[in-house]
Amino acid sequence: MRHVLVLGGTTEGRALAAELVPAGHRVTSSLAGRVARPRLPAGEVRIGGFGGPAGLADWLRAEDVDAVVDATHPFAAGISRNAALAAADTDVPLLVLRRPGFTRVEGDRWLPVPSLAAAADLVPRHGERVFLTTGRQSVAAFAHLDGLHFVARSVDPPEPPLPPSFEVLLDRGPFTVEGEEALLRRHRIDVVVTKDSGGAATAAKLTAARELRLPVIIVERPPVPEGVPVVPDVPGALRWLEQLR
Structure with a gap:
């Protein structure tokens, strides 16, 4: 069993938790707390910030986190940056799960x-x-x-x-x-x-x-932190987690 921290209350974050929890993994989903009645994912849920990258790094160590999946909103640049710094500080593997952007078609x-x-x-x-x-x-x-x-x-x-x-x-x-x-x-x-x-x-x-x-x-979207792998969907995130074994 792994402990996976999923950042973000997005559709993709909830779908990932729904796959991992029945498989026996411990999943903690972290929500920013900006929505009054969020849709809660499977597994454990924490609401609110960590206190910057240092606070997040401390939490990763204290909770024995094995991997972090940043499934936050594409415009949540602050938490994505904090996650990259905390993961680098603790050597915890980090993945960005980011849905593709809108596709422009003729007539737009x-x-x-x-x-x-x-x-x-x-x-x-x-x-x-x-x-x-x-x-x-x-x-x-x-x-x-x-x-x-x-x-x-x-x-x-x-x-x-x-x-x-x-x-x-x-x-x-x-x-x-x-x-x-x-x-x-x-x-x-x-x-x-x-x-x-x-x-x-x-x-x-x-x-x-x-x-x-x-x-x-x-x-336009802000860039993903440099050097962090990115996948566009939940199956990609599951394959990444499997490869960590």
């Missing part, structure tokens, strides 16, 4: 940008009504924009600062193309702003935007 009107700040700079050039799906902690990047109306969707309510003209839709995917098209029409959306998070649960908005010929400002 994507406007890639490197950051939320760059997205905020670009938004006013593409209309007055904005559908914002960058996560509740990202809304503050758009709070200074006057003259625009933002419709933001998130699992939990965003915290201030918020744009002057703002409404929130509390919802959790998966979403359908038909539902997303209806939402974009109902709110008379001119431009969509999102992150390249990948995954099927939220991809429908991109198809809907393509069908309606709407521009999509898409924030």
